[in-house]
Amino acid sequence: MISFLQSPIFVNLAYIFASILFIFGLKMLSSPETAQRGNLVSASGMLIAILVTLAQNEIIAYEYLLIALTGGLIVGVLASSLVKMTSMPELVALFNGFGGIASLLVGVAEFINPSSATLIQLIAISFTVLIGGITFSGSLIAFGKLSEIISGKPLILLGQRFVLSTLLLISLILILELILATGLLGISGQTALFVLIGVTLILGVLLTAPIGGADMPVVIALLNSYSGLAASSAGFVINNNVLIVAGALVGASGLILTNIMCKAMNRSLSNVLFGGFGAASSATGESGQIQGEVKPITAEDAYLILEAANSVLVVPGYGMAVSQAQHVVRELGELLEDNGCEVKYAIHPVAGRMPGHMNVLLAEANVSYDVLAEPDDVNPLMDTIDVCIVIGANDVVNPDARENEGSPIYGMPVIEVDRARTVFILKRSMAAGFAGIDNPLFLKENSRMLFGDAKESISTLVSEFKT
Amino acid sequence: MESQALLVLLLFVLVLSIFLGFELINKVPSTLHTPLMSGANAISGITIVGALLASGGDGTLSSILVGTFAVFFASINVVGGYLVTNRMLKMFKKK
Numbered sequence: 001m002i003s004f005l006q007s008p009i010f011v012n013l014a015y016i017f018a019s020i021l022f023i024f025g026l027k028m029l030s031s032p033e034t035a036q037r038g039n040l041v042s043a044s045g046m047l048i049a050i051l052v053t054l055a056q057n058e059i060i061a062y063e064y065l066l067i068a069l070t071g072g073l074i075v076g077v078l079a080s081s082l083v084k085m086t087s088m089p090e091l092v093a094l095f096n097g098f099g100g101i102a103s104l105l106v107g108v109a110e111f112i113n114p115s116s117a118t119l120i121q122l123i124a125i126s127f128t129v130l131i132g133g134i135t136f137s138g139s140l141i142a143f144g145k146l147s148e149i150i151s152g153k154p155l156i157l158l159g160q161r162f163v164l165s166t167l168l169l170i171s172l173i174l175i176l177e178l179i180l181a182t183g184l185l186g187i188s189g190q191t192a193l194f195v196l197i198g199v200t201l202i203l204g205v206l207l208t209a210p211i212g213g214a215d216m217p218v219v220i221a222l223l224n225s226y227s228g229l230a231a232s233s234a235g236f237v238i239n240n241n242v243l244i245v246a247g248a249l250v251g252a253s254g255l256i257l258t259n260i261m262c263k264a265m266n267r268s269l270s271n272v273l274f275g276g277f278g279a280a281s282s283a284t285g286e287s288g289q290i291q292g293e294v295k296p297i298t299a300e301d302a303y304l305i306l307e308a309a310n311s312v313l314v315v316p317g318y319g320m321a322v323s324q325a326q327h328v329v330r331e332l333g334e335l336l337e338d339n340g341c342e343v344k345y346a347i348h349p350v351a352g353r354m355p356g357h358m359n360v361l362l363a364e365a366n367v368s369y370d371v372l373a374e375p376d377d378v379n380p381l382m383d384t385i386d387v388c389i390v391i392g393a394n395d396v397v398n399p400d401a402r403e404n405e406g407s408p409i410y411g412m413p414v415i416e417v418d419r420a421r422t423v424f425i426l427k428r429s430m431a432a433g434f435a436g437i438d439n440p441l442f443l444k445e446n447s448r449m450l451f452g453d454a455k456e457s458i459s460t461l462v463s464e465f466k467t
Numbered sequence: 468m469e470s471q472a473l474l475v476l477l478l479f480v481l482v483l484s485i486f487l488g489f490e491l492i493n494k495v496p497s498t499l500h501t502p503l504m505s506g507a508n509a510i511s512g513i514t515i516v517g518a519l520l521a522s523g524g525d526g527t528l529s530s531i532l533v534g535t536f537a538v539f540f541a542s543i544n545v546v547g548g549y550l551v552t553n554r555m556l557k558m559f560k561k562k
Contacts (some may be wrong), residue, residue: 022510023491029503030495036556039506043549046513050545053516059523064535068522072542079543080550088555092505095548098540103514105537109521113530120474224504224511231514232484236477238517244477245484246513252488253507257500349497356500363558369498370561 021045100135103230124236133200152213225254319392509548515541
């Protein structure tokens with residue numbers, strides 16, 4: 001029996017079965033009704049793959065790996081249960097990075113193992129180290145930016161492109177040396193590998209540092225894709241199909257998300273990666289022609305307008321996450337509905353710091369997912385909406401995207417809140433959004449600014465409704 | 468198996484899986500973007516299979532140690548990724 005469980009045919013069939021579970025799991029993740037079961041299906045695929053691997057007779061010693069598995073289990077359980085929903089982007093970035101470094105280490109372990117690697121394996125090792133290294137350090141920088149350990153502003157190095165291309169060239173030379181072992185560089189294969197690791201880590205930092213806070217959804221999705229490609233590449237190192245299949249699925253899904261995010265900003269991927277958007281555009285503030293004045297409103301007056309409204313559209317942005325206002329937002333929504341008003345939420349794909357960030361926060365606050373709408377669904381109905389409440393969103397509601405050809409965000413699909421009868425804008429102060437550009441929405445005739453912390457402002461509205 | 472034939476087979480699997488991935492994910496509603504991403508991220512922890520083989524295999528002490536670190540990071544990725552995805556998906560309800 002044991003020998004059957006260790007036979008190559010059984011092991012490989014089990015890996016195929018695990019791949020099927022991953023495929024079904026991902027499929028089920030694409031619909032809210034089946035998503036939770038889908039995740040479990042995919043997790044059971046992973047469990048099968050791990051158990052079958054542990055039973056293989058290639059594994060001769062268990063002490064180290066059991067210690068590492070236990071450690072990882074504890075850290076994973078603690079991290080996933082303790083993290084606040086508002087910190088989810090950081091955690092996803094960190095997990096991505098861990099996946100990347102794990103693939104890199106698999107490549108390294110295979111390289112320093114004396115049983116000689118084939119040419120194909122050497123190529124695969126090089127790619128795994130390259131992608132894994134970029135994923136790891138890139139994710140750590142993304143983590144730092146998202147948790148505000150380092151500044152979220154785009155950091156542009158002098159001669160960024162030159163440094164990047166030089167480093168890419170160096171890694172290419174190192175990879176050639178690793179594969180062909182010409183000895184022309186005068187260093188051993190191991191030294192070449194370690195230098196390559198160093199170079200890839202710097203590359204990851206340089207590729208992520210120039211990207212501003214508002215572009216983080218793209219970066220996170222892209223790093224997610226990289227972590228899959230690294231795993232897929234590691235599959236070529238150890239000649240294992242399940243790594244190739246699972247890694248490729250993740251790589252493809254990450255690329256699709258990246259593409260959706262880029263489309264939502266009407267920008268190309270290379271523009272996001274190398275454009276240094278926020279830094280460059282603040283200099284080209286050509287919107288000096290904006291006329292009008294900011295009209296503040298008190299919470300009491302805002303309440304009176306809301307009380308008379310028949311339809312309200314809530315447009316959340318990163319500011320809602322910062323002030324953790326999602327629970328009071330839901331409370332206000334319920335009070336409005338009790339008052340006979342129709343309440344919807346419009347969520348821009350790049351609102352927040354990762355794809356779907358706002359949806360997660362509103363789900364945490366118990367908002368039903370069927371009242372969460374996308375810009376394309378709400379924009380045609382905008383003229384019929386009495387009040388739009390913009391909570392800490394800025395660039396995704398900027399009318400310049402439609403009206404001002406000189407604006408850096410011209411052409412970006414936005415939520416056209418200025419077409420509603422009245423727009424409330426909840427904002428701390430008159431500071432510009434993360435893209436660093438002016439927003440003429442604040443000066444429109446039908447706009448009213450409700451200054452202050454979003455959570456406090458909405459709490460005041462809620463208590464007005466209750467009295 | 469001859470190594471070239473093996474390479475072709477593995478590349479074949481790679482290409483088909485990438486196309487399959489594009490087909491699978493193409494129509495995901497934006498509500499599920501975060502869980503999809505973190506769920507996919509957990510799947511990328513499949514590299515743990517390679518890590519386990521390196522950590523428990525008959526390599527040198529250094530390759531075993533490197534493999535052990537790989538197991539540690541990959542298992543955080545797998546366990547944390549699936550649990551946090553599950554935690555998020557539990558909240559997605561229709562009322």
